[in-house]
Amino acid sequence: MRAQKLLILYLHTSALDSRVTAWTMYDGTTKTPPVSGDEDEPPYETGLDALHDGWRVIQMSTLSPQTGELDYEPGFLAFEVVFEKIEEAVE
Incomplete structure (x- = not known):
């Protein structure tokens, strides 16, 4: 059986080649x-x-106009990218 894995990366900027600042992964291939x-x-x-x-991008965050110095404003992580992979599930 094949199942989906999701990887959510929060990037420093909207560019895919910018560094990862936070991440989470959901693995549907395992029950762990x-x-x-x-x-x-x-x-x-x-x-x-x-x-x-081999990860495929399925969603990128929308860009919204920002004001001020972002480094000093609290808030959400703006540059979220959701990736997926389809792999064999572990029974």
């Missing part, structure tokens, strides 16, 4: 529950690296 925060390093340095490893 995900453990948030169990890795110190992102799975890829950039979104482009994920593409090179």
